[in-house]
Amino acid sequence: VVGPGRCEHVFVWPGPIILHADVDAFFASVEQRDDPGLRGLPVIVGTGVVMAASYEARDYGVRSGMGGSRARRLCPQAIVAPSRWSAYVEASKAVFAVFEATAPLVERLSIEEAFLDVSGLVPAAGSPRDIATRLREDVREQVGLPITVGVARTKIVAKMASRAAKPDGLLVVPPAAERAFLYPLRIEQLWGIGPATAAKLHDRGIRIVGQLAELTEPTLVSILGKASGRHVHALAQNRDRRPVQANRPPRSFGAQRALGRSRSPPTPEALDAALAALVERVTRRMLASGHTGRTVLLRLRFDDFSRATRSHTLPEATAGAEPILAAARMLLAAAMPVIARQGLTLVGVTVANIADARAGLQLELLGADGLAAG
DNA sequence: TCTGGGGTCCTAGGACCC
């Protein structure tokens, strides 16, 4: 990158320039932003289960997903904040507005995390590091939240880079440094390798990514199955051609509710009311985003935390609360014997097989007169 | 480690079709 009168860095960067941007301890950071009294203190969001823990709380071992009682034992002085969804949704919109203003291609991964493809912006907008630095400053100034950014040629390395740089950090891994960055990592640190996959690999003495790279694809397929084996093999060979994809359509809409244990089981009336409320939530979001779906899934979790799903596919895609609730009721009725035996601790409704509502409308028009209107 | 709410993708068997 040649600046006025100086030459700072010269490097070869074949392929795309991908940023992985991630808000640090998102829900907890929003709470600290909105209440200055919380800044610098251990903050836990979520009462039953930890939904987010500020880095001050993480110093005590508190992690998201952890039970609230254990979190309070680890860090008794933590301030527990109830979640404020509307505030998080607002903050997310503001963060993504900055992402969109920065990059032509933004792929949303979650409420607080995205890939940005900035390939076309270099060198006019500066080096990859310049762009990432500006992004961090813009989010800090315009939204008031700390983000960490990883920059690399591939999604996996960008993601791992931001993970390594957290919190409030920036790490650029240039193409020539990719293997040196990835190979010393423990396999369970790799994005996409969870406890089950890690255990299978540990059984064979494989602990770091560099060791994975010595295995052939057929070997990994025999250990992990076809898709997973191929995927892990590609990552270990430092092959990741997945592009940043903007505006991916949703594949499902769901809502669920934990019912708590210990208390007496919910009455059939209470269960039906819960089902209706879940369907209402799901269909409202589907209507708002212009989507329909055909497959209704009933999610159940039992006293022993085992899970089950029951599904039914409707003849036509819909976002209507009536047909979806009718299907959910039918599935629930069929599952009552299992529920009576195992006890119910969670009920959820998910609609999958999603279609664009406008595409459905076009098909209806096509069917109505037998010709495409153009 | 005793567990919230929202997602994605893959696998496998069975029904059904040509």
Add this chain to the structure above:
DNA sequence: TCTGGGGTCCTAGGACCC
């Protein structure tokens, strides 16, 4: 009566992510 080779769709479960 026994049997190929290919495909799609549906259902249920599992792994993984934040």
